[in-house]
Amino acid sequence: MPHHPPHRPGPDTPPHRPAVVAVIPARGGSKGVPAKNLAAVGEVPLVVRAVRACRAARLVTDVVVSTDDTAIAAAARGAGAVVVRRPADIAGDTATSESAVRHAMDTYEAGHGTPVGTVLLVQCTSPFLNRADIDAVAAAVVEGGADSALTVAPFHGFVWRDSADEADATDEADEAEHGAAGHAEGAGGAYPVPAGQPAARPRTAGGTGPTATGGHGVNHDKSHRPRRQDRPQDLLETGAAYAMDAAGFRISGHRFFGRTELVRTDPARVLEIDDPHDLDRARALARLLDGPRPGEPAHLPTRDDIDAVVLDFDGTQTDDRVLIDADGRELVAVHRGDGLGIAALRRAELKLLILSSERNPVVAARARKLQVPVLHGIDRKDLALKRWCEESGIDPERVLYVGNDVNDLPCFDLVGWPVAVAGAHDVVRGAARALTATPGGSGAIREIAGWLLGPSLRPEPAP
Numbered sequence: 001m002p003h004h005p006p007h008r009p010g011p012d013t014p015p016h017r018p019a020v021v022a023v024i025p026a027r028g029g030s031k032g033v034p035a036k037n038l039a040a041v042g043e044v045p046l047v048v049r050a051v052r053a054c055r056a057a058r059l060v061t062d063v064v065v066s067t068d069d070t071a072i073a074a075a076a077r078g079a080g081a082v083v084v085r086r087p088a089d090i091a092g093d094t095a096t097s098e099s100a101v102r103h104a105m106d107t108y109e110a111g112h113g114t115p116v117g118t119v120l121l122v123q124c125t126s127p128f129l130n131r132a133d134i135d136a137v138a139a140a141v142v143e144g145g146a147d148s149a150l151t152v153a154p155f156h157g158f159v160w161r162d163s164a165d166e167a168d169a170t171d172e173a174d175e176a177e178h179g180a181a182g183h184a185e186g187a188g189g190a191y192p193v194p195a196g197q198p199a200a201r202p203r204t205a206g207g208t209g210p211t212a213t214g215g216h217g218v219n220h221d222k223s224h225r226p227r228r229q230d231r232p233q234d235l236l237e238t239g240a241a242y243a244m245d246a247a248g249f250r251i252s253g254h255r256f257f258g259r260t261e262l263v264r265t266d267p268a269r270v271l272e273i274d275d276p277h278d279l280d281r282a283r284a285l286a287r288l289l290d291g292p293r294p295g296e297p298a299h300l301p302t303r304d305d306i307d308a309v310v311l312d313f314d315g316t317q318t319d320d321r322v323l324i325d326a327d328g329r330e331l332v333a334v335h336r337g338d339g340l341g342i343a344a345l346r347r348a349e350l351k352l353l354i355l356s357s358e359r360n361p362v363v364a365a366r367a368r369k370l371q372v373p374v375l376h377g378i379d380r381k382d383l384a385l386k387r388w389c390e391e392s393g394i395d396p397e398r399v400l401y402v403g404n405d406v407n408d409l410p411c412f413d414l415v416g417w418p419v420a421v422a423g424a425h426d427v428v429r430g431a432a433r434a435l436t437a438t439p440g441g442s443g444a445i446r447e448i449a450g451w452l453l454g455p456s457l458r459p460e461p462a463p
Contacts (some may be wrong), residue, residue, distance in 0.1 A: 019061045020138055021108055022054040022120040025100040026076070027091055028069025032275045037072055039279055041127040042286035046273070047072055050124035051079040056131040056413045058386055058396070059138040060120070064108050066100040080382075080410050082108065097121055098254060105246065116246045118142050121255060126240035127282045128269035128289050137243040140261035147258025149243040153267040155236035156228055159218040235262055238270045300434055300451045301417050307398040308351035309452075310385060310411070311342075311445065313363050313376070315404035316421050317354075319441030332362055335442055341449030342370050344457035351392055355381055357407055382410035389414075402448060403428060404440050419448060 026047045030036035037047045044052075047065060054063040065076035066084045068091040073083045084107045090099040098121075105116050118141050122134065133151050140149035216222060219234060241263075242255045249255070269289060273279050314320055317338055323331040346352060352372045356363050359377030367374035378384045389396050397416035401408070404424040412418035412431050420432035423439040434451075438444040449457055 019114050019116050020059050020118045020120070020142060021105065021116045022057070022060050022063045022122050022134065023101045023104045024050050024054065024063065024065045024076070024081070024122050024124055025086075025097050025104075026050075026065055026067045026069070026072050026124055027086070027095070028067065028072055029091070029093070031093070033273065033279055035071075036273065036279075037067075037069075037124055038075060039273070041279070041282045042290045045075050046124045046127055047076050048079040049127055050122055050129065051076055051081045052413045053129055053131050054120070054122055054134055055080055055382060055410055056396070057134040057138065058131075058390060059135055059142055061383070062108070062112075064104045066104040080413075082111075084108065097123075101255075102250070102253075105250075119244050119246045119249060121242040121244070123240055123272070125273045126238065126271065127273065127286070128271060129240040130269070133263065133265050134241055136263045136265075137241045137261075140263055141243045141245055144261060145259075146243075146261035147245050147248045148256050149261040149263055150255070151238045151241045151265045152235040152262045153238050153265050153270045155234040155267075156231075157234075158220050160215045160222075161218050162215055163213045235264070236270075238265060239272050240265070240270070301400055303348065303350075303452045305398065306350065306400045306417065306452055308353070308389075308392070308394045308400070309345055309448070310353045310355050310388075310399055310401045310415070311372075312401075312403045312405075312408055313354055313356040313366070314358060315424070316402050316440040316444060317366070319439065320404065330360065330362065333441060334366060335446070337443040337446035339370060341443075341446035341457065342372060344449050344453055346371065348453055350452070351394060353388060355385060355388075355411070357381060380410075381407065382414055385411050385414055400448070400452075402445065 024047065026037040028035075028037075033039060038045045040046075041049065047067075051063050051065065054060050063081045064084055065072070065081045066086045067073050067076065068086045068088065073085070077083050084104045086100060086103065090103060101119060101121050105119055109115055118138060120134065120138060122129065129151075137149040137151060140146040220226075220231075244255055245258070248257055251257075271278065271282055271285065273282055311317060314332075317334055318332045321332070323333075325331065342352065354363065354367045354370075354372050354374040354376070355378065356374070356376040357378055363376045364374055375384050375388070385399075385401070386396075388394075389399065395416075396414050399415040400417040400419055401411050401415045402419045402421065403409075403411060404421050405428060406425055408418075408428060409431055412428070417434065418432050419434045419436065420429045421436045421438070421440040421444040424432070424435075429435060436444045436447045438447045
């Protein structure tokens with residue numbers, strides 16, 4: 001039976017769901033690729049790519065990066081992760097990812113006062129892991145009742161092994177390390193051996209036949225070459241993402257225990273960076289697999305792309321200035337054109353939300369005037385947005401979010417259409433998929449409504 005302990009919700013955790021924490025082990029030392037976890041793919045450091053994918057996942061409550069490196073810690077913290085400093089005794093070349101996950105869980109629970117219900121292990125050396133994969137492994141445990149889960153990809157290759165390599169003592173050490181003691185950090189699984197297939201056996205020197213030296217099949221009998229459709233489907237462990245029931249993980253000490261769910265991923269996105277050649281391949285593929293880079297010219301969204309529009313308030317619906325009268329009351333200016341655009345979006349039956357970290361009566365008053373739901377005084381806008389999307393039945397990929405400053409970046413990571421207004425902070429403009437020509441408070445929302453509904457603010461009639 002799955003080990004699911006009772007959970008006391010934290011302040012930012014939905015009361016009906018245990019905390020789901022994604023742990024990203026990211027040591028500073030790397031011999032194959034120096035400073036590997038900070039290497040850029042698609043102009044984004046690997047550790048930051050992993051943090052963004054985890055933060056965008058629907059089920060993940062918090063992202064923890066376990067590191068012994070100051071530069072990695074700074075990059076992870078800038079991307080919105082909680083950073084846990086890893087002790088030297090579990091930061092060496094032989095350290096297992098399991099040891100890093102246990103330490104990160106303990107440190108997170110002690111610092112946040114919130115028990116972890118499900119823990120994810122996410123490797124930043126898999127640059128094309130996306131939020132759908134992360135949510136799928138998390139859902140297998142959180143919602144599907146599995147004890148553990150991992151990402152796998154269909155594999156159709158014939159695996160061979162050189163008999164000379166089997167005699168190498170290093171192979172024996174690797175096999176022991178990938179057994180009950182855990183996997184070395186960043187390592188994926190071994191090639192699969194189909195059920196009913198004999199495991200590879202040592203070959204003796206000299207002669208021919210089964211005892212001959214040279215190559216022999218691992219997942220096949222070399223004397224028989226079946227057609228692809230006649231072979232059982234092998235699944236290759238991608239090494240990218242794992243999910244474990246936290247209590248069961250503490251008991252077993254290993255990432256695989258109880259019922260293990262296999263989560264199939266797109267083989268085209270499977271790449272694990274272990275050497276400089278892998279890094280070169282990843283950089284070449286990023287342009288294809290990542291799509292347009294943030295800030296690059298791309299088509300503007302239309303009504304067909306969007307189901308919901310979520311608006312920050314200060315700096316997007318205002319010019320970010322505040323006037324204070326002699327009695328200390330705050331006054332802001334809004335644009336009538338924005339009100340016209342929001343009314344048109346509402347008539348087009350788009351879901352609307354104002355989401356603000358400021359708890360200010362003027363935000364609530366403006367929302368009432370516009371007849372738009374509002375969540376304000378929100379510390380974790382990303383968590384609030386996740387909950388709203390889930391409760392509203394909206395796919396975050398079809399949400400347009402409008403922001404202007406760095407506290408909007410976590411929400412940018414969640415949605416399919418992050419939009420920055422003219423005059424937004426440079427880092428926000430760089431992370432946006434589309435930019436308005438109009439500054440906040442001067443009709444930027446009216447401009448966006450025109451993208452979706454046309455200049456007349458009337459959606460095109462269906463053909």
